Amino acid sequence: MNGCSELRLLQEAHSRCVAPSRHALRAFCEALGFGADALDDITTAVGEALANVVEHAYADDCDQRRSFELHARFDNGDLALEVADTGTFRHCVPRPYRGFGLRIIRAIAQQMTLDTDGGTRVRMRFTAKTPKS
Numbered sequence: 431m432n433g434c435s436e437l438r439l440l441q442e443a444h445s446r447c448v449a450p451s452r453h454a455l456r457a458f459c460e461a462l463g464f465g466a467d468a469l470d471d472i473t474t475a476v477g478e479a480l481a482n483v484v485e486h487a488y489a490d491d492c493d494q495r496r497s498f499e500l501h502a503r504f505d506n507g508d509l510a511l512e513v514a515d516t517g518t519f520r521h522c523v524p525r526p527y528r529g530f531g532l533r534i535i536r537a538i539a540q541q542m543t544l545d546t547d548g549g550t551r552v553r554m555r556f557t558a559k560t561p562k563s
Contacts, residue, residue, distance in 0.1 A: 441498055459473075
């Protein structure tokens with residue numbers, strides 16, 4: 431698919447909002463022609479970023495408005511994703527079988543950056559390798 435398309439969601443940072451956000455992103459990417467393997471990678475990576483927001487971003491501040499923004503922008507075969515919150519980034523203490531979210535995102539996305547200034551922004555980039563016609 432050529433051209434530019436965007437999806438922008440602003441949600442409460444609560445576990446009940448993660449699955450609907452992933453489903454909306456998946457539907458957006460399906461409409462753009464991403465294949466099954468790419469859809470799985472994209473929704474897994476974004477799911478990890480959203481889970482981090484829900485679990486960690488607002489853990490130390492009960493009074494802060496708890497929300498996240500998911501922004502997807504598709505432009506000529508390139509999908510740029512951003513998951514952002516206004517919470518506090520925390521380096522978690524390693525625990526067995528936990529703490530793999532950012533590593534999973536780095537392994538799946540063609541590119542991943544993390545910005546922790548004034549909240550947390552996880553930016554990911556995916557390329558449509560073999561989109562449906």
